[in-house]
Structures are given as C-alpha cells and as structure tokens.
Amino acid sequence: MKPLTRLAGRWQTIPRAASLIAGLLLLIGIAVIYQNEQGYRAQKADETRVQAGILAASVTAALDFGDAAAAQEAADALRVNPQLLAAGIYDGTGQLFAGYQRAREPLPRRMPAASAAGERSGNLLQAIVPVERGGERIGSVYLSAQVDPLSRRVARYGLVALLVVMASLVVVVLGIAHTALRGANRELSDSNAELQRQIVERANAEEALRQAQKMQALGQLTGGIAHDFNNLLTVIQGSADILKRPALPEDKRLRFADAIVQTAARAAALTGQLLAFARRQPLRPKVVDLNERVDAMMDMLERTLGARFVVRTDLGPGLCPVEVDPTQLEVAVLNVIVNARDAMPEGGGIIIRTREAVPEEIEGDGAGVALSVTDAGMGIDAETLGRVFEPFFTTKNVGKGTGLGLSQVYGFAKQSGGDVRIDSELGVGTTVTMLLPCTGKPLEKGPETTGPANAQRRGxxxxxxxxxxxxxxxxxxxxxxxxxxxxxxxxxxxxxxxxxxxxxxxxxxxxxxxxxxxxxxxxxxxxxxxxxxxxxxxxxxxxxxxxxxxxxxxxxxxxxxxxxxxxxxxxxxxxxxx
Amino acid sequence: MRSPLALLLAAGVLVAAMATGAGVAAQPLETAVKAAFLPKFAPYAAWPSASIPPAGTPYVVCVVGHDPFGQLLDEAAAGQRRDSSPITVQRLSRIDGRSGCHIAYLGGSPAQPVAAALTALAGSPTLTVTDARVGRDRGMVHFELKSGRVRFHIDDAAAARANLALSSKLLSLALSVKQRGRS
Structure with missing residues (x-):
C-alpha cells in the first residue's frame, strides 16, 4: 500500500504538460505503427497480385494447350518463396489444372469465389487473377500468401515502439525533473532574497561604521585644528592686548606687532594646509635655496618648540636650488618638527640636516637634495609606520593632532616631484627625509618683504x-x-x-x-x-x-x-x- | 468456348490412358487433340505485316494432302479467334507460297509429298506443321506422341527464315526447340 501511495504522490508531481506530451507521443507512435502495418499489408497484397499476374501470363500457353506439366513447373517456380502458401491454376471451367500447396493451406479443388480476390483474412492474403489469351479468359490463377508472422512484425516495430516509449519516459522524467527544479529554484530564490536582505543589512552596518569613523576622524581634525588655532589665537590676543597698553616702548611695540604678524602667518599656513590637503589650493612653486629657508625658519621653530628642545642644523654646502611652494615647505618642516617634539615628551635634541641626495634616492636620472629631521624620541613601531602617511591617521589624543601632518608632508613632496622616507627604531628615534629634485631655474629673490606699505598710487x-x-x-x-x-x-x-x-x-x-x-x-x-x-x-x-x-x-x-x-x-x- | 478445352483435356487423359494398351485405338483421340491444337497456334505466332489479314477477314489453316481431321478441325477452328479475326479451314492437294495459308498441316500425298511441300513453301510466311505419324520430314512444328500425350517440336530457325515469330510461351511447351540463329 505504501509504495502505491508514494507512486500516486509521485504521479502528481508530473506536470500535466509532460503527461500530455508523453501521451501524445505514444499515440503518434501507435498511429505510425498502424500506418506502417497497413502499408505493409497493402504492399504485400500488391506483391501477391503481381506474382499471380506473372504466373497467369506464364501459364497461358500451357493452359491453352492443356500442358499440365508445364503449368505445374511454372507454379512450382513460386515454391521458393516461403510466404506463398498455395498456388493454383484453374481452367476455364474452374477445375484445378495444376498447382501446389503447403501443409497448413489446402488448395481449393474448385476455383474460389471471385469475391475473395485480394481480400485479407487474418495472416492470409489471397489473390485471384484471370489467365487471358487475346483478351479472352481461359482460366484463373489463385495465390494465397501469408504476411510476416506476428513475431517478426513485432520485432520490426519493436525498435519504433521502444524509441517511442523511451521518448515518452524521457518527457515524463524531464517533467519530474522540471518540477523538482522549480521547487529547488523557489528555495534558491528564497535564500537569495534572504542573502540580499543580509547584504543590505551588512552594507547599512558598514555605512554606519564608516560614518562613525568619519565622525571620529572629523573629531580628531576639528580637535587638532581647534587646539592649534587656540595656541595661535592666544599669541595674537595676548600681543594685541599688550599693544593696547599706553606708553609702550617702541621696541616692545614692534616685537609684539611682529609676533602677531608671524602667528597670523602660521594660522594662514594651517588653513592652507587644510586646503592643500583637500587639493583645492594649487602649489605656488618658487625657486628657493633650501639652506636659506631652513635658516629663516629657525627663529620660528625655536619659539614653537620651547626651551626644553635644542634644534641643531647640519646644512650641506653648495646645494642646488629646488622649485617648491615655500609656505608648504615651511608647513611640512613644521609638521615634522611638531611630530619630533611630541615624540620626546621630556624634551631633547632635534637635528635638521640638508645634503645632496644620493642617486638611488631620486626617481629618474636628475639630481636632488635631501632635507631630514631626526629626533631621539620613542620611535614608531612597524605597524604604525605603514600608516603614518594616511590622512587622519594619528596616534595622538583627541585635540592633540589632526592626523594631517605627515599626510601633508607626503602630499607636498609628491606634488613637488620628490618623495618622503621615514626611518624609525623603537626607543632610538625617527628620521623623516624629504627628497626634492633640483631645478635648473635661477634663484628668485624672496618676494615678501615685510614692512610698511609703500603704495605709490592712490585711487x-x-x-x-x-x-x-x-x-x-x-x-x-x-x-x-x-x-x-x-x-x-x-x-x-x-x-x-x-x-x-x-x-x-x-x-x-x-x-x-x-x-x-x-x-x-x-x-x-x-x-x-x-x-x-x-x-x-x-x-x-x-x-x-x-x-x-x-x-x-x-x-x-x-x-x-x-x-x-x-x-x-x-x-x-x-x-x-x- | 469451354467445350473444346474440356474435350481436349478429356482427349489428353484418354490418349495417356490408352497409349500404353492399344496404340491404334488411341489414334482417333490423338487426331482430335491435334485438330484442337492447329487453330490454337494462331495466337502464338506473328506474321509479317503483309500477311496479316485485314480486320474481319480470317486467318487460314490449310490441310495439304491427306486430311486425318475432317469435321473435328472445322469445329476447333470455329471456336478460335486471333484478335478480331476468325479462323477458317481450307483443304488443298498442293501448296506453295501463293496459296494464302497462314498455317499449313502437311498431311502428304503422292501428288506433293511433305518434303516437296516444305520446299515449295520455303521462305514464305506460312507456319508449317508436320506429324511424326506421317513421316520424318519436319516443318516448323512437328507433332509427336510422347508418354501418351500429343507434344511438338519447334524449329524456330525455320520460322525465322519464313519471317515468322513464335511466342516464347509456345516455345516453352515444346519438346525441343531448334533455336533461331542470331543474325
């Protein structure tokens, strides 16, 4: 009972179209076989009639001259065909004249009724053909033949039947497979939808994380900027307050005014750094002497670093000029110095060194100069070293750094056609080296001459x-x-x-x-x-x-x-x- | 139409039955069979077009010299036709190419022995029939009693010389056939 139920269940899984096609195939197969069988029988009947006609033509004279032996000979010639069971030659009166018969098929003594001619009965085909001489009927020939036995016919159509059945089976199997596939497909699309949903969820989560990271970076940045700006504003504010005091000696007045000017310049450099980072401010390169620039910066650097730090310079003689944006150069050096300072909380020595670059350090075949800043700080571990040039990457606390310093150094060096290298050993110190290509252009005189405005025109x-x-x-x-x-x-x-x-x-x-x-x-x-x-x-x-x-x-x-x-x-x- | 055949068959059977016992007594039946055969040769032979009788006019079967058939032949001929032409019987004492015979049974006579008749007909389109009972001279068809049945030899070569064509169906019944030369 159980297998039967299972079969019934399986049967329902066959789609109606598949069953229909299989049924149709079977029907067509049967029709083809039937058609074939009919054709075969018709052909056999024709063959029998033709053979009877040939026999009739060949026994005309024998019948005419009453030569039974000759007629028998002609009839016997047909014996070689095992399908011809009986052959009879009858004279004009319907009497058997000559013929033969096989065991199972007796030969009628009298001419069979003409109506039987060409009729098929079961496995037998019978044909009766008149024997004529000059249009005159002088007798008849009777042939009875058997069609192929059933077994042989079955064998003949077996292949067709087998093919049809196989085709029907294939259709049914395909139908079942299709149904199964559709079920699997539905499951697949369900799980796909689930997967899509998870992907979207995950994307949302990642987006939220990215947003959070962005906010964190923004916090670092704004904190850093606010910190730097507050420092600068403290200087400006204090200097301005002192300037407002009455009866200030001339030299003090000038010093504090200078402090305001320089601090404002650094504030401008800070915003410039931000804009340069955003690639919105183009470099304004000038041909400068690196040693001159470093010398000019020393005063500002010392003031920035304070008394706990000793800045020493080691400037190589006869260096070629470089074409860089002087403000960005200053900002870059300042950024590296600030990092050096932060690496040495207890203070210490910082060395600024300039020299000719060795050829391996410079891309291409031009000459270059190297500007390096070395500290004796805590050093940077290998993992951090790989990320120091990333924008917003910082190891400093919120409010202490923007995470843009070394990124600016890197951007400046690359934009100037050079490179940056950083070498560090934990507990020994760090050296940051900017490599800048030499230029063939002549040295320009420093454009910014601070001092009273000397405009000549009024308008x-x-x-x-x-x-x-x-x-x-x-x-x-x-x-x-x-x-x-x-x-x-x-x-x-x-x-x-x-x-x-x-x-x-x-x-x-x-x-x-x-x-x-x-x-x-x-x-x-x-x-x-x-x-x-x-x-x-x-x-x-x-x-x-x-x-x-x-x-x-x-x-x-x-x-x-x-x-x-x-x-x-x-x-x-x-x-x-x- | 059926009666001549029935007669023929009866005759054949009787001849066969009697040939063993009394040859002489069998002779009337043998003669009757031969009489039935003679007009039947007409449908199995083809004459040159000049000798074919116009529609409606008969083919002529001649008996030359001795006539063993008598009324039997006339009856047999009456029942036969070739195409639309009837078949008539003429009796002659002598024959030659101008006699107008399509088939000639040479019975032989002192006036014109069989051999002479054959010579006289040489080359003319007449189907010559001879009989072993009459003599050894052979025409195109030569009757002979074999195993008690009336059979015949055919000299197709002679027929060819006379511009006659004999049906292969007829040749297939012959005891022997002298083939026509390939020319």
Whole structure:
C-alpha cells in the first residue's frame, strides 16, 4: 500500500504538460505503427497480385494447350518463396489444372469465389487473377500468401515502439525533473532574497561604521585644528592686548606687532594646509635655496618648540636650488618638527640636516637634495609606520593632532616631484627625509618683504565684499593705504554704483558671494567698463580652481597689507599704461 | 468456348490412358487433340505485316494432302479467334507460297509429298506443321506422341527464315526447340 501511495504522490508531481506530451507521443507512435502495418499489408497484397499476374501470363500457353506439366513447373517456380502458401491454376471451367500447396493451406479443388480476390483474412492474403489469351479468359490463377508472422512484425516495430516509449519516459522524467527544479529554484530564490536582505543589512552596518569613523576622524581634525588655532589665537590676543597698553616702548611695540604678524602667518599656513590637503589650493612653486629657508625658519621653530628642545642644523654646502611652494615647505618642516617634539615628551635634541641626495634616492636620472629631521624620541613601531602617511591617521589624543601632518608632508613632496622616507627604531628615534629634485631655474629673490606699505598710487576703489567684518576691515585697510573706498555688499550694488557713473580706478571684489559671483560680476563690469581694472580676492574658491580667474589678478585671503597694496598698485599701473 | 478445352483435356487423359494398351485405338483421340491444337497456334505466332489479314477477314489453316481431321478441325477452328479475326479451314492437294495459308498441316500425298511441300513453301510466311505419324520430314512444328500425350517440336530457325515469330510461351511447351540463329 505504501509504495502505491508514494507512486500516486509521485504521479502528481508530473506536470500535466509532460503527461500530455508523453501521451501524445505514444499515440503518434501507435498511429505510425498502424500506418506502417497497413502499408505493409497493402504492399504485400500488391506483391501477391503481381506474382499471380506473372504466373497467369506464364501459364497461358500451357493452359491453352492443356500442358499440365508445364503449368505445374511454372507454379512450382513460386515454391521458393516461403510466404506463398498455395498456388493454383484453374481452367476455364474452374477445375484445378495444376498447382501446389503447403501443409497448413489446402488448395481449393474448385476455383474460389471471385469475391475473395485480394481480400485479407487474418495472416492470409489471397489473390485471384484471370489467365487471358487475346483478351479472352481461359482460366484463373489463385495465390494465397501469408504476411510476416506476428513475431517478426513485432520485432520490426519493436525498435519504433521502444524509441517511442523511451521518448515518452524521457518527457515524463524531464517533467519530474522540471518540477523538482522549480521547487529547488523557489528555495534558491528564497535564500537569495534572504542573502540580499543580509547584504543590505551588512552594507547599512558598514555605512554606519564608516560614518562613525568619519565622525571620529572629523573629531580628531576639528580637535587638532581647534587646539592649534587656540595656541595661535592666544599669541595674537595676548600681543594685541599688550599693544593696547599706553606708553609702550617702541621696541616692545614692534616685537609684539611682529609676533602677531608671524602667528597670523602660521594660522594662514594651517588653513592652507587644510586646503592643500583637500587639493583645492594649487602649489605656488618658487625657486628657493633650501639652506636659506631652513635658516629663516629657525627663529620660528625655536619659539614653537620651547626651551626644553635644542634644534641643531647640519646644512650641506653648495646645494642646488629646488622649485617648491615655500609656505608648504615651511608647513611640512613644521609638521615634522611638531611630530619630533611630541615624540620626546621630556624634551631633547632635534637635528635638521640638508645634503645632496644620493642617486638611488631620486626617481629618474636628475639630481636632488635631501632635507631630514631626526629626533631621539620613542620611535614608531612597524605597524604604525605603514600608516603614518594616511590622512587622519594619528596616534595622538583627541585635540592633540589632526592626523594631517605627515599626510601633508607626503602630499607636498609628491606634488613637488620628490618623495618622503621615514626611518624609525623603537626607543632610538625617527628620521623623516624629504627628497626634492633640483631645478635648473635661477634663484628668485624672496618676494615678501615685510614692512610698511609703500603704495605709490592712490585711487577710487569699488570694494565688493559680502562679509561684514572682512568688508569693514578691508575698507579701513584701503583707507589706510590712502584710497577712496566705495563699499558694495553684493554684485547688484556694485553694478548700481558703476551705472551711477562714479569714476572708479579699480574694482576689488570677493569671489564667493551669494547670487552673482565675483567672476560673473567681473564679466558684467567688463561689458560696461572695459577699461576698469579688476582685482579678485578669495580664501577658497572652487570656481577659480575649476575655471581659473579669467586672467584677472587674485589676492588670496588672508592677505597682507603690502600684498593688497601691491596688487591694486599693479592693476592701476597696468590700466594707466594700457 | 469451354467445350473444346474440356474435350481436349478429356482427349489428353484418354490418349495417356490408352497409349500404353492399344496404340491404334488411341489414334482417333490423338487426331482430335491435334485438330484442337492447329487453330490454337494462331495466337502464338506473328506474321509479317503483309500477311496479316485485314480486320474481319480470317486467318487460314490449310490441310495439304491427306486430311486425318475432317469435321473435328472445322469445329476447333470455329471456336478460335486471333484478335478480331476468325479462323477458317481450307483443304488443298498442293501448296506453295501463293496459296494464302497462314498455317499449313502437311498431311502428304503422292501428288506433293511433305518434303516437296516444305520446299515449295520455303521462305514464305506460312507456319508449317508436320506429324511424326506421317513421316520424318519436319516443318516448323512437328507433332509427336510422347508418354501418351500429343507434344511438338519447334524449329524456330525455320520460322525465322519464313519471317515468322513464335511466342516464347509456345516455345516453352515444346519438346525441343531448334533455336533461331542470331543474325
């Protein structure tokens, strides 16, 4: 009972289409076999009739001349065909004249009824054909033949039947397999959906983790920046407070003013570092002498490090000049020095060394110089060493470092066509080496000469600045330089001022403003007053990085008084020449 | 139409039965069989087109010289046709190429022995029939009693010389066939 139930269950798994096709195949097979059998029988009947006809033709004369022996001979010739069971030649009166018979099939003594001619009965085929001479019937020939025995026919159709059955089985098996496959497919798609869901979950989790890491990095960064800025602001604030004191001696006044200027420069360098990291501020390379630069920095470095540290220099003589952004160079050295300081909490010695680079250190076949900073600090372990150049990677506590220092050093060196190497031994110290390629260009004289503004020209300036503080400060700075200033808070106001016919000598405009940008404003002003010189200023402008400033001079914020004076002076001088 | 055949068969059986016992007594039956055979040769022979009688006119069976058949032959001929032509019987004392006979049974006579008749018919399209009872001279068909049955030899070569074609069905019944030369 159980196997039967199982079979019934299995039967239901066969899809209806498969059963239908299998049934159809079987039907077609049967039809083909039946058709074949009919054809075979018809052909056999035809064959028998033809043989009877041949016998009739060959016994005409024998029958005519009553030569039974000859007729018998002709009939006997058919005996070789085992399927011909009996052959009879009958004369005109229907009497048997000659013939033969095999055991199972008796030969009728009289001519059988004509209606039996060509009829098939069971396994027997009978044919009766008249014997004619000149259109006259002089007798008849009777043949009875057997078709192939059933066994032989079965054997003949067995192959076809086998093929049909096999095909039907294949269809059924395929049907079952298909059903099973569909079930498996459903399971698979279910588990796939589950997997997709898990993937999405995992992606979400990873996204959340990444966000958290980003926030952590941002915390490090902002903490670091805030720390650095607070230090700098402390200097500026304190210096400014002292400057406000009455009756300050002249030399002290100058010293504190210098402190403010230098500290502000470092603050500018810090923001520049951030922007350089974001690849938004292009390098402004100059051809410089490395030793000169290091010498110039010493004062600032010593002040930064404090009394517990001793900075020693070992500067190689006759080094070739290099083409780098001096500000970035200073920031890079400062970053390495700050790291050295942090590696030696108890203080110690730091060596800054310059030398000619050995050829193996420089990519390509040019010459180069090496600037290295060596400390006697705690050193860096191998694992950390592999990550020191990663942005935001830091071992310092929150609020102590941005994680951008060595990243900046690396970026600076690479952008300058050089490289950075870092060698460290735990407990012995660390050496960071910047390798910079030599340049064939001649040495430039240091451009920034601090000192009182020496602008020669005075003019009417249209100042366009949306930020209230910067605007007021710039206005007072320009007034200090002796210019007459008209202030506009956006592009529309600026255009209105120009349209009102006021005679300006130069327009000094911020780039990033709500509404019309400084660059668009410059374009509009040029249409109205092609001869009016325009100077742009920006602390950070994607637009300038992207499209350039359309050949207009740009003063980068934060700007120094003399830089501003020079830019305006140059613009007015160019306009006067043109 | 059935009666001549029945007669023939009866005759054949009787001849066979009697040949062993009394040869002379058998002779009338033997003669009757031969009489039945003579007109039957017509459907198994083909004459040159010039000798074929027009539709409706008869084929002629001639008995030359001695006539052993009498009325028997006339009856047998009446029952036979070749295509649409009837078959008639003529009796002649002599024969030659102009006699208009399609089939000639040469019974022999002092006036024209069988050999002379054969010579006279040489080359003309007449199917010559001779009989072993008459003599040894052979025409194209030569009757002979064998195992008590009337059989015949065929000289197809002679038929060929006379421009006659004999059916292979007829040749297959012959005791012997003298093949026509391949020319």
């Amino acid at each position: 009417r300036i249209l100042l366009v600045e949306d930020n209230e503080e910067v605007g007021a400060f710039a206005e007072s700075m320009l007034a200090e330089l002796g210019h007459a200033v008209v202030r506009a808070r956006n592009a529309d106001e600026a255009l209105a001022s120009i349209d009102s016919g006021l005679p300006f000598d130069v327009m000094f405009s911020d780039v990033v403003m709500p509404g019309i940008s400084g660059i668009e404003l410059a374009r509009l002003v040029r249409e109205r007053r092609p001869d009016l010189p325009i100077v742009l200023t920006t602390g950070y402008s994607e637009q300038i990085a992207r499209t350039g400033a359309e050949d207009l001079p740009v003063v980068l914020k934060p700007y120094r008084l003399d830089a501003l004076a020079k830019a305006l002076d140059d613009a007015m001088a160019a306009a006067a020449r043109g």
